[in-house]
Amino acid sequence: MESKTIIIIGGGFSGRQAARALRHADREVLLFDPAGSTVMLPSLPDLAGGWVDEKLLHYPLKDLLPANVRHIQKAVRSIDLDGRKIIASGEVFTFDYLLIAAGSVTDFHGFNRHREQIYHLESLKTALRIRDDFPAYLQRSENPHVVIAGGGYTGLELAMNLYARAEAAGRPCRVTIVDPAPDILPFLPKEKQQFLRRFIAGTGTVILSNTPVTDFDGENVTAGDRQLKEVFFCWAGGSRFAVPQLTGTVERLRDGRLKVDPDLSLPGYPHVFAAGDAAAFEQNGQILRKAINFAWYAGKRAGKNIESRSHGKAVKPFRPFDAGWVIPLHAESVGQLFSRIWIGGNTGLRLHYFMCGFRNYSFANFAGFVKIAVKLFDKGGHHDD
16 A cells, blocks of 8 residues: 555643554655644643642643654744645644644734733643743832733733732732733624623723734833733733644635535645544534634544544534633623523633643643632632642
8 A cells, every 4th residue: 555644733631632543554654843842722821820830721632642653843933735745843734634733823013012021821831821920020010000012811811810810919900901802702792791891890900802913122012002011011902813824715704714525635636635623624604713623623523533544435514512711800700501501700700720631641741720610719829739
């Protein structure tokens, strides 16, 4: 049998599940990811606030991959769909089948003012930078002020985790959330939006809607007609497709996600699949949101479909199941189970931490998050032993 090379771009939830589905493949499987470890992304705001131990969030990628999958620790910079090749660290690799599961990166929407000094939240490294720098900022600033660009769930989670950390450190600080949209989390029912606004306002946090960030000089942020001085500035204004260059005839969303057929292959490219944050999958006329649950099972289905197609067998459509979601805000939460049951408070928080454990990489990591789910946090950021 002619050997065929399968390439997986990304070692996140989708990529790993695809690799597991291909564990019996009788051909070469290469997984490209520049990181040596995989990361529990939903708990990055908790890590940035210093509330969870970093060891609970990551695990060596090589220990999670089947024996027949070779991890190549390089970042893919270019994908040529028609030429069936990728470029990683200047080296060209050809493929017979490809899964694009590279996740997403922070979208600055062209904002480029002192970007190297802006904190953001897309990886273990960037979360640790916030965790390590924020306490020092609190100590040296006479009037500490956190400014978050972006009022989505990541921005709100980060804002509340940093607010709580400042309170625990005995250095209360102002928090301002700046967003060009007219309202936060517009997908929520009006009463849930109002509930979140009341909770956030109760912390003293100010939300500036309809207000873009227009300037940052390294210390001061300009938002609309306001200048916010000597701030700890974080960007959570959305995410975009992670691979810088892609050539081929494909349809994409504004954030770069690739529209896929029901079997997760790209229209016109039956040998190329996409899953997770790289894919735009439509169900009932709506594009699925970026979520671990969808990424997990889409990666598994894509891997199985690659195996089937490479042997000339029929592929199956991806059938997503929405188990629900939670927005954890450290001391409060809002979420929905099975698209119908609303939850909040400690129940939502406990479910968030339990799921971070359930989708984790080892029993020790699972046990660590279950312990947090049971105890939650005291004001100092600890849970009882």
